[in-house]
Amino acid sequence: MDIIWADSAGVPAGDRGLAYGDGLFETIRMQGTQGVLLQGHMTRMMAGAAMLGIPLTASQLSEVIRQAVARYAATGDWVLKLVLTRGVGGRGYRPADDVLPNLIVSSAPMPPLPGADGVVVATSAVQLTVNPQLAGIKTLNRLEQVLASRELTDDLYEVLMADPSGDLVEGTRTNLLANVNGCWQTAPTRQLAVAGVMRDYVVRTLKQQGERVELTAIAPSVLDPDVCSGLYLMNSLIGVVPVRRLDGRDLPVDRTLATIFNPLDLVEPQV
Structure with a gap:
């Protein structure tokens, strides 16, 4: 090499x-x-x-x-x-x-980190398709994410991508997590372009704590404030960050996960 x-x-x-x-x-x-x-x-x-x-x-x-x-x-x-x-x-x-x-x-x-009050995101017009053989692997083939990122504006932190059925799968550089009626939802690896290491850690930890975790893409309908208590972005640079507004609609914000999954609490020495 x-x-x-x-x-x-x-x-x-x-x-x-x-x-x-x-x-x-x-x-x-x-x-x-x-x-x-x-x-x-x-x-x-x-x-x-x-x-x-x-x-x-x-x-x-x-x-x-x-x-x-x-x-x-x-x-x-x-x-x-x-x-x-x-x-x-x-x-x-x-x-x-x-x-x-x-x-x-x-x-x-290190790029600037988002504020404590949550971030503003929008749904991308670019549909995400995933080759089953490459699902979750962080390959160099990221053209869909590049196209979606062109939709970013100064007031948007991220754009979210949906699968062919219209369910939200992931952001251009983040995985998604939603709390719906007390159950955590995140897309399964087979539907992901990138299965993030922070996502894997968060899912594993929530399960160990006895929380309900469902591996499923997030239907836009479940983001109604009556059933959804939070939508979050995850990656190993930012940790877990709440979304406060999606497509112009306000969402509930809870910073608890950001405290539990602080990236600087998860540093590991080189081996």
Whole structure:
């Protein structure tokens, strides 16, 4: 595997990730030398690489993260991005048998976090379709999310995407969670473009606490204030953030989950 440090080298023009989206990526919130749900990110990248048939070992990934921390780490929050591609080689879509993967490593400042009063979102006109073989894997194929993100305006934090039946599945960069009549609802992995590590942690924790969790896409009809006590966005950068307005309609806001699932309480040392 070749390591490409984004601050010192460019990606080869023939890289299959650039040509075909042949790869996957992870975006990890770092706190100094530690990462939020770091093991979850590593596990997802390993699983995605195995699904795509890109060779990657746990020891290789751990070593790259150690090097990245030594190179980029500072006090406070920063973001580590890992982009794994199949590398360069092969004619057309068919990869060569001896292709050497590329792992592109970069860092960025932590983006501004949403306010404590919740965020404003809208429903995207772009429909989300998910290939069952790629469901939940954070591949480089994100054109639907790119198209939907073009609908973002200065007053919107996120746009939500629906499946062909019209049920809400996820945001362009977040997973969704709703509390409907005391039952937590979030779409199952088979319907997700990306199964977030924060979503997995939240679902697992809620179940361990004896909460009712239903894996189902969120029908717009259940967001009526008479039955819904909260709609939330989730990812490992922001944690769990309540939605206070959707498509111009006010929703109830409860900050309890944001306190329970504070990302900085979930930092893990590099391994």
